[in-house]
Amino acid sequence: MVKTITVPDIPKAGPYSHAVVTGNLIYLSGQVGTVSNKTTDLDEQFENAMSKIRRILESGGFALENVVKTSVYLSKKEDFKRMNELYSKYFVVNPPARTTVVTGFPSGDTLVEIDVIASK
Helix, strand or coil, X not given: CEEEECCXXXXXCXXXXXXXXXXXXXXXXXXXXXXXXXXXXXXXXXXXXXXXXXXHHHHCCCCXXXXXXXXXXXXXXXXHHHHHHHHHHHCXXXXXXXXXXXXXXXXXXXXXXXXXXXXX
């Protein structure tokens, strides 16, 4: 059985669910860190994206400790080192597998997008 999760106060950029739960897995759609004031600060955007991820996981009965895979998309390769520093605050013990990609975003204000897969 598949269950979709949408958190009403987390904006979406299109017709998709914030997450899909199937069996003991939850797949989260990518969360960007762009905030209403269009901040171009990586730290703030990263923290904002992780806050959304935490809330979506919790709404499905999961936690950050359940994350087994992440994908991090950055707009600038120069942000890789700082992203690693921020990331390490969230995944201290048994960090999940991760892919990091430098890419372009439709919105020029977006610096980071993160998606995760978690398992109970």
